[in-house]
Amino acid sequence: MRDPGAAALFTDLYELTMAAAYHRNGWHGPATFDLLARELPPRRGYLVACGLDDALTYLEDLRFDDDALDYLRSLDLFDDDFLDLLGTLRFTGDVWAIPEGEVAFAGEPLLRVTAPIIEAQIAETYLLNCVGYQTLIATKAARIATACAGRSFVDFSSRRDHGIDAAMRAARAARIGGAAGTSLVLAGREHGLELSGTMAHSFVMRVGDEPAAFLAFARAFPDRAVLLIDTYDTEEGARVVAALADQLRAERIVPAAVRLDSGDLARLAPAVRQILDDAGLEGVKIFASGDLDEYRIDKLVRDAVPIDAFGVGTQLGTGGDAPHLGVVYKLAEDEHGPKWKRSPGKETVPGRKQVYRLTVDGRADHDVLALADEAAPEGGRALLDPVMVDGASRDTHPSSLDAARARCGAALRSLPARIRALDPSGDPYEVCRSPGIDALLGSLASAKAVTYR
């Protein structure tokens, strides 16, 4: 969102009412919040962190302009003193984050925000929205990449995503998770992504018959046409392409691929391959789409169905079988020390934290959730990087998309197979608490026992 005044109002009302109450009481001290997923969605063995780039842009731009202040004044809820404070508010805090593309787990802070409490509080809604969705989609894309096992896939989700920036962010997150490109032109421009496009059934229907439609399209794009062959009957469509082979060759046209968008791909793709090969069209690839997800792709790949690339739409951009990620933003520490919430099933881990990854023989073995000022576990690699200091983001921002993609690929390869699996089995990936965290929990538990029970 490029309108900072509007972005500042992208916040839940309670962030502002709490901020007003803090201000009224002079509580302006620093606070640390953890943004994390409380648990992994069903069938997920890991998450792929994503959305940091947007998050940092938001924090850098955060300001309430006159229009925003006028609206807030109209609510008759806030006094002028608080509105004056909002008018001068900027984000001046520090952010540590797991970089985009890195693999992460439930309970690990994806972002750790330390700032005067009002600044940190107001950012909650936007940060959750932005990191939650993109992490969800990068994770889904990584699963699809895993299923593809080296074959290629493309983001086709734009028409089914939940809005315009969902589609823009889905294309980017999909790229980080492993997609070759996207069908969405605007995402190609904004994120420098490779564009992929074929033709629709309506084109065949408009032209009237497949031979004329295929010729018209191939002549318009002589070296990269993808012909959609299932408008009426897939094998018949393939035979139409085969029958055109000589004529296309004479015109020096080589279709790049045919696309199948319906029917039983496991049966149709081999038949189509045979028809094409028999016509000397071995170079024409087979592209498949139509309600695909990682499970269906995995089956096709395991069965060695001759499909070269996949277009994945709805299931990629909406998260498919896991359409939301339960991200939360929890107070971990304030100027009085570590904070701990104990609602049943919603317990938090107190303190300012770092996450370490421990590897054995080059493979991720377990993570350790530790206090930030605690000694690192031996051989542990710290996952949280300082990405913003005093409100200014560091060189790491904007993170390169290529770097994030490479990071994701390496992280996935380093995961134990049982964790990387589409349907993880056996023990979940272990995230241990450090001795420092355990000691802190123990001391808080005894203190609270006195205060409350």
Add this chain to the structure above:
Amino acid sequence: MRDPGAAALFTDLYELTMAAAYHRNGWHGPATFDLLARELPPRRGYLVACGLDDALTYLEDLRFDDDALDYLRSLDLFDDDFLDLLGTLRFTGDVWAIPEGEVAFAGEPLLRVTAPIIEAQIAETYLLNCVGYQTLIATKAARIATACAGRSFVDFSSRRDHGIDAAMRAARAARIGGAAGTSLVLAGREHGLELSGTMAHSFVMRVGDEPAAFLAFARAFPDRAVLLIDTYDTEEGARVVAALADQLRAERIVPAAVRLDSGDLARLAPAVRQILDDAGLEGVKIFASGDLDEYRIDKLVRDAVPIDAFGVGTQLGTGGDAPHLGVVYKLAEDEHGPKWKRSPGKETVPGRKQVYRLTVDGRADHDVLALADEAAPEGGRALLDPVMVDGASRDTHPSSLDAARARCGAALRSLPARIRALDPSGDPYEVCRSPGIDALLGSLASAKAVTYR
């Protein structure tokens, strides 16, 4: 999206490659596309049409600016002649639509777009994205309103929605479907929605104990404070409020409500009600949130659990158990006549169509899908209105949010109970084909039999 050049590029690459092929062959005749849901999502008995307002704004603004053209040129895919055409392209067509808030069913065109084929084609991606998501969420909201059975609910979804405009659109669609308001401040401003906000657990944790936190918050918002009482222990939290009752009364403060956000609401809410009533706080309402959806609310309401209002987040804004709607955009007619696609499981209904609703004793009985130029069935009410003519939208745009909400309420009340149910049973709502459509299908089937089999 307010940047028209960017909005124009919010299109799948194949829309542009098809357009280029149409242009290259001089195929500029008019075409009619239907935007419809092929089937209802699981457990849905109906849809609530939504998204028309955005769709019309997009069509009115559609233009490729110089930046957009420069990017397209850089793809080395389109010739100058086509890019020149795009540079002058405006949407000049007609749109008929089912108004926002009206109930609709699978197979019924939510939008019917008639325009020169290139204009109609390029709009496909944006229109599907915009109408599909908003219809999904308005439908979900209507289900939640049905479950609430007169109690109130509020959109709390912003942090879990799929991006910024998903949250903005969710708040608006939720209002049409029956929500009282939203927590999202920006949506309050943009759509004139009532804002709702309470406090977060972090506020209690930051202040340190509940008595101090409740007092600080109540003093800041003397006549509308909602106190969150489950940070440590819900019943204990209620007792804290009860213990403060006299002091609050002395300060002329009346908390509006307490909020429960975790635990077994069916057990906790009556206990909290009792504690509050015993302290003379009968006027303090109980507000519940925490992973609610229409099924959980329905159970609570049927069990007469004393909860006055619900905050619904993730499950509302992401569609919850139905996170996507299979909307498609199908060629129905071109200058050569009606068009028909026959892929297995993806058949279309040819021709330019109107939808009629037939009522019996004031209750919706069945719909009829008919040809637009066919006589209306007796007593049938036409659902598709002309909302844009020659590229200019009619007075009905922007449709009033209040009107759409009222339309939705009336449409829901007129539905048979089995269709409005959260888990519809018995016969689905019937959508019949008119004699004209049947005759057309018959004639196309015999014609195609000659051509293809």
